[in-house]
Amino acid sequence: MSKPAPSDDLFSLMASPQEPARPEPVPAPAPAPAPAAKPAAVKAEPAAPAPSSGDYSAASIEVLEGLEPVRKRPGMYIGGTDERALHHLFAEVLDNSMDEAVAGFAKTIRVELDQDGFLTVFDDGRGIPVDPHPRHPGKSALEVVMTVLHSGGKFSGKVYETSGGLHGVGVSVVNALSDWLDVTVWREGQEWRQQFSRGQPQGPIELIGPTKKRGTQIRFRPDPEIFGDAAAFKPSRLYRMARSKAYLFRGVHIRWKCDPARITDPNTPTEADLHFPNGLADFLAERVGSQETVTPTFSGRVERKGEAGAVEWAVTWSPAGFGDADGFIQSYCNTVPTPDGGTHEAGFRATLTRGLKAYAELVGEKRGGLITAEDVIANAGALVSVFIKNPEFQGQTKDRLSSASATRLVEGILRDPFDHWLTESPKQANALLAFVIERAEERLKRRKDKEVQRASATRKLRLPGKLADCSQQSSDGAELFLVEGDSAGGSAKQARNRANQAILPLRGKILNVASAAADKLRQNQELSDLMLALGAQPHPRFRVEDLRYERIVIMTDADVDGAHIASLLITFFYRTMPELIRSGRLYLAQPPLYRITSGKESAYARDDAHKDELLAGPFKGKKVEIGRFKGLGEMMPAQLKETTMDPSKRTLARVTLPQSEDEIEDLVERLMGKKAEARFRFIQDNAAFMTAEELDV
C-alpha cells in the first residue's frame, strides 16, 4: 500500500516558517451523536407515519379498455406520432391487402388519396368476414377486427399460409388513430358497410344490398388530435411504398390514384398501374439505372416445395456506389419491409461471403482469406425478400425480423444458385472476386492509416514541443533527463543516446511548488509540460505503469542554483506523485565540477572532496591543471556524455524518502529552506551514490 499523499498542511507549514514547524495535533472528531436510540423491536409505539403514499392505491392501477391504449400510447403500436408513424397507418392497411394477394385471393389492390386527405385501400380478396362473432355476441367479425386488439385470422396459419400480419393489431390500430374510418366489404353477394370515429363504431354494420363484387375497402383519415393539425399523407411517400409492394409480389396489380391538387413532387404520378412480372430484378434495375456495374445482376426466386417458404433476391455491385450510398441492402419478410434487417439479411450476407471465399479457394486466389461480409456488401445493391410462416418481428412496426428459421431458409436456398452463378461464368466471378478483394485491401489499409493517425494524434496531444523524446516506445530502460536551461538542453541532446534517452529542458526557475495551490501548479507551463512528458497523472490518480520512462533524472549544474532547481523538482515530485520517488525512479545526475588534467591523463571530480581525493591519489605529485565547469552548457557534448549521461561511465544518485513523516518534513524543510548553501550541501551529502552496475543498466 502506498503511503497517504502528503497533506497540503505540511506544505503550507513549510512555506511559512513563522508558523510552528509541526501542526497542532488535530483533536479526534467528536463521536457522531448516536441516532436517537429507539429499541423499535421492544417498544410497542406505533411507527412514525411513513411519508405519505398519497393517493397511490389499487384505484390508481388502470386497465385501458378496447382501443384506449392505442390512443394513449400510440408510440408502442406505430413507433411514434411523426411522419413515419403516420405513413405506417397506410402500411398496416396495405399489408392486409397484400396478405390477401399473396394468399392467392386478391389480384388487384387500389390505393387512392383524395382531395380531402382521405386514403382508400381496396383489394378484390375474400373480404373481411361480416357474420356475427361467436365470442362477441351482437358484434360482427368485422367490428371485432376493427375494435378489438389481437383479433385476426392469421394466428393459426389456416386462413393465410405466409402473412405480413401476425399480431391481429394492425387495422384496429389504424381505426383507433383515425378521426374517420369506413369499411366496405363485398362478400358472398352482399355489400356491407360500417363507420367508425377514433375507433368507436358510429352505428351497427349495415347491409347495403346485393353485389357481384368481392373484396374489402378501407377509407380513413389520420386523427389530427394524434398526429397534429398539419399532418397529412405525402403522395410521394405513399406512392413509393405502394410501388415497392408491387415489386415484392409478381402476382399483384396495384392501381395508384392521387388527387392532382395534393401532388407536390413531379415524380409522383396521379395514376399508375404498378405491376412487375420480374419482381425484385425489375426493382433493382430501376435503382441501378444506367450506373456501371461490376457484374450483371444475380437474381432469382426459389420456393420451397411442400412447405411454406420462399426467397427472392437480386444483387449487383457498383464501383461508384448507388446514388448517395456506396451500397444498400433492403430486405422484406412476407412483403413487410424490414429496414433494420434481421435474420434473413444475416443469412444473405453469410451465403454470399462464404460462396465467394469458396470460389477464391477453388481458383487458388489466396487473398480470398481477407474477405469479410463487410467487403462483400460494401458496394452491393441488394434486395432480399423472404416468405415464411409465423415470422417473428421486433415490435408492431416490424422493422427487424428475428425468426432464426429465416437465416437457415435463405442459406439453404441461396447457396447452390450462387455457386452456379459464380462457376458458370468465370469472367464475371473473377471480376467480382477482384473487386471484393480490392474492398478488403482498402479496408485493411484504412484501418492501418487510422491506427497510425491515432498513434501520432495521441503523441501530439500528450507531448510538449520542447521534449526531445527517445525513439523507443516502451518505458523499459527509457530515461528522461530534466535539464536546466536551453543551452544545457542543447548539449544534452547531442550527448544522449537517442534510442532510450529523452531530454526536457526546463527554462529558468520553476514554480516553488511548496507554496503553490493545485490550480496554480496546473497553470505553470514548465510543470504541466513535465507532467505531459511523464505521461502520468498527479496523486491520487498516479500509476507507476503510466510513466513513459523507467528513470527520471534531474540534471542540473553542480552549483547552488542547480541545487535549488533540483530541490524544487524533488519537492514537486514529492508533492504531486510521491509514488514516483518511492518506487525508486527519481535520480540526480552527477555532473563533474572539476576536470583535472596532467599531460595526457585526465579525470573529473564531482566536488571538492572528490577533487582532493584524486589529487592525493592518482595525480599525487604530478603537475596538474584544474578546470572548473561553470555549468552543463559549458561542457562539450562528448564530455557531458562521458561524465554524466553514458550509463557505462556515469554515476547517478537515487532520490529516496525517509520512512517517517518527521524525517520527510525535515528533508523538505532543508530542501526548500532559505539557506541555499545548506541545501546544496544537503544534496551533496545525502545523494546516495550509486555506480552504473548498481543501477543494473
Ligand SMILES: Nc1ncnc2c1ncn2[C@@H]1O[C@H](COP(=O)(O)OP(=O)(O)OP(=O)(O)O)[C@@H](O)[C@H]1O
Ligand atoms: N383486406 C383484408 N382482407 C381480408 N381480411 C382482412 C383484411 N384486412 C384485415 N383482415 C382480417 O382482419 C384481421 C385483423 O387484421 P389486423 O391488421 O388487425 O391484424 P393482422 O393482420 O392479423 O396482424 P397485424 O397486427 O400483424 O397486422 C386479419 O387477421 C384478417 O383476418
Ligand SMILES: [Mg+2]
Ligand atoms: Mg394486418
Ligand SMILES: [Mg+2]
Ligand atoms: Mg385487429
